[in-house]
Every structure is written in C-alpha cells, then in structure tokens.
Amino acid sequence: MAIRLLVSDVDGTLVDPQKQLTDGVIAAVGRLRAAGVGFTIISARPRSGLMPIADALSLDEPIGAFNGGIVFRRSGEVMAHHRVAGDVARGIWAVIGDAPVDRWVFADDRWYASTDQGVHVEHERRASAQEPVVTQDFDALLDRADKITFVSDDEPLLRSLTARVAPEYGARATVVQSQTYYLDITALEANKGAGITQLAEAFGVTLAETAAIGDQANDLAMLEKAGLAIVMGNAPDAVKAKADKVSLGNDRDGVAHAIDHFILEKGQ
Structure with missing residues (x-):
C-alpha cells in the first residue's frame, strides 16, 4: 500500500546532533509534500520547542507535543490535551x-x-x-x-x-x-502509539498508509502501529530490531535518505 503520511520524531531523528534542521532534510520534506505525501512531527518536546521546526517547514497540519499529550496546530488551535493525573x-x-x-x-x-x-x-x-x-x-x-x-x-x-x-x-x-x-x-494517552493514531485520523489516512521514523524506545509504540516502520542508523540495536527499514544516522540526513529511498522511490 502506498504511503500517504510520514510521521517523524524530532531529536535524534529529524534534527542533527546539534539540534538543527539541515538544508538536506528541509529539501527532502519539500519533495515529499510535492509528491502528495503528508508530513508531520511528534516529539517529547513541549509546544515551544516544536514551533521553530513547524515554522521552518511551514507545517500547518496537526503536530504532537509531549509524545502526543498535546495535539495542536501552529496557529494555536489545540485538538487534544492530556495531563498526568x-x-x-x-x-x-x-x-x-x-x-x-x-x-x-x-x-x-x-x-x-x-x-x-x-x-x-x-x-x-x-x-x-x-x-x-x-x-x-x-x-x-x-x-x-x-x-x-x-x-x-x-x-x-x-x-x-x-x-x-x-x-x-x-x-x-x-x-x-x-x-x-x-x-x-x-x-497514559500521551504516547506515540496513540499520537500517531490521532495524527493519521487528522490527515484522513489509515495507519497502513502511514510511515513512522524514530530512534528511541519511546518511538516503538508508533513504529509498531505504522504501515512502514523506519528506524534511524543512530538508534540502539533493540530499536533497530523493530524496523522494516533502517536509514542513515541523524548526522547524515537520515530522514532525507528515508524519504528518497523508502517512500518516494517505492511510490514511483
């Protein structure tokens, strides 16, 4: 089944080891969206830490902060909010x-x-x-x-x-x-498995049509639900063991590599 949405973790995945978005990753996300595939992010970061990335990528679609504890748009609209009891x-x-x-x-x-x-x-x-x-x-x-x-x-x-x-x-x-x-x-609801489910619903796609990419144990819940589970090359072996595909590390634009070789090439 063709992939219609990519949900990306941020730290250790989308950004490089210096916590920066590279030109290569920004360009690859542009190619992905130009091909008609949706893109969004989910992270343990708070909203304040995701807004600069949303701005840099012009992400107006729903985004997941606190591993999906808050699902929001950069316009300020909050679609879901779950706090620790x-x-x-x-x-x-x-x-x-x-x-x-x-x-x-x-x-x-x-x-x-x-x-x-x-x-x-x-x-x-x-x-x-x-x-x-x-x-x-x-x-x-x-x-x-x-x-x-x-x-x-x-x-x-x-x-x-x-x-x-x-x-x-x-x-x-x-x-x-x-x-x-x-x-x-x-x-309890703030986990990436629940988060990717909410994000896929917001984009109007099924989980089978959704790819996820991440690098740590807190990404496993979404990797297990995604139709295509992509793990970064810098991830621990235990996380790589759950991957359908393993990309390059975040020091080598691993998200860009995954977009070009695992999603866009597959869709051609």
Whole structure:
C-alpha cells in the first residue's frame, strides 16, 4: 500500500546532533509534500520547542507535543490535551524519593527545573526554546503537569527507577526513557502509539498508509502501529530490531535518505 503520511520524531531523528534542521532534510520534506505525501512531527518536546521546526517547514497540519499529550496546530488551535493525573504524579514523585536525579516539570507551557546548570539543561534550552524556571517546590505543579522528566547520566540508576515506577503506575501513565539520560512521565494517552493514531485520523489516512521514523524506545509504540516502520542508523540495536527499514544516522540526513529511498522511490 502506498504511503500517504510520514510521521517523524524530532531529536535524534529529524534534527542533527546539534539540534538543527539541515538544508538536506528541509529539501527532502519539500519533495515529499510535492509528491502528495503528508508530513508531520511528534516529539517529547513541549509546544515551544516544536514551533521553530513547524515554522521552518511551514507545517500547518496537526503536530504532537509531549509524545502526543498535546495535539495542536501552529496557529494555536489545540485538538487534544492530556495531563498526568495529580495523584499519579505525586505517587511517582514519592517512588523517586531522594534519588540523585534532576527534576523537570512541564506545565502551563513553562519548564520548571530543580537546577539551571548542566549539559542537559543546555540541550533542553535549545530543544524547548525557553529558559527554565528554577524551583524546589514542585507540589502545586504536579496537579497540572504535561510531562515530568527525571534527569541523570547514571543510566543504570534511571533504568532501576523506571523498573520501580512502571509496575506501579504504568497502567495510569506513560513511563518511558526518551533518552538514556531522561525518564519521562506523561499521561497514559500521551504516547506515540496513540499520537500517531490521532495524527493519521487528522490527515484522513489509515495507519497502513502511514510511515513512522524514530530512534528511541519511546518511538516503538508508533513504529509498531505504522504501515512502514523506519528506524534511524543512530538508534540502539533493540530499536533497530523493530524496523522494516533502517536509514542513515541523524548526522547524515537520515530522514532525507528515508524519504528518497523508502517512500518516494517505492511510490514511483
């Protein structure tokens, strides 16, 4: 079946390692759309971090922020909004306890953080296109959180925290490591499997006519639902194992390669 829509992850996929859209990727998205194939993005980023990409690509179609927790258009229209339930957020916060991790809460289109220092803060400044609001008092924010992120370069620690949180709260929230150094908590409906379903419906296409491209474990839910699952060359082997096609890395315009060789060539 011909592909009529491509849904792309952003970090590690659409943008290069410096978090930039390259000319090659921008041109390839243009070729895709000129061929009549729709294109949109879904990401763990907040809306503020997706707007510059939407502007650069002139994306007026629905977009998924917070892994689909907010589906919106760059005009400002919000089509769906799912927050973490307050009691779930507090329960997870208690499980994490005094673990040595930085804490971020995204609420009310703002980014609240336990510190404004560190390499991941700098990366998030670029990804979110905003400055953190430093606080140690997160309690009131937990009632309206779009996303909670626990940050650490201690990958075994984050894996162990994920293993503690998921069995207790995985039925009421999406618990996933979007990167090896991020443990993300979003609403149960805020996962890329539900997100790609909403986006395909908005474009008027079936999932069988939809391709997805990503690079991390939080992309697996949409890769499993897509008619064509494309994984980036820089992805972990466990994610590549779920691919129909493996592209080049994001340091080599892997999205452009996928568009030209896996979608446009196939459609000719």
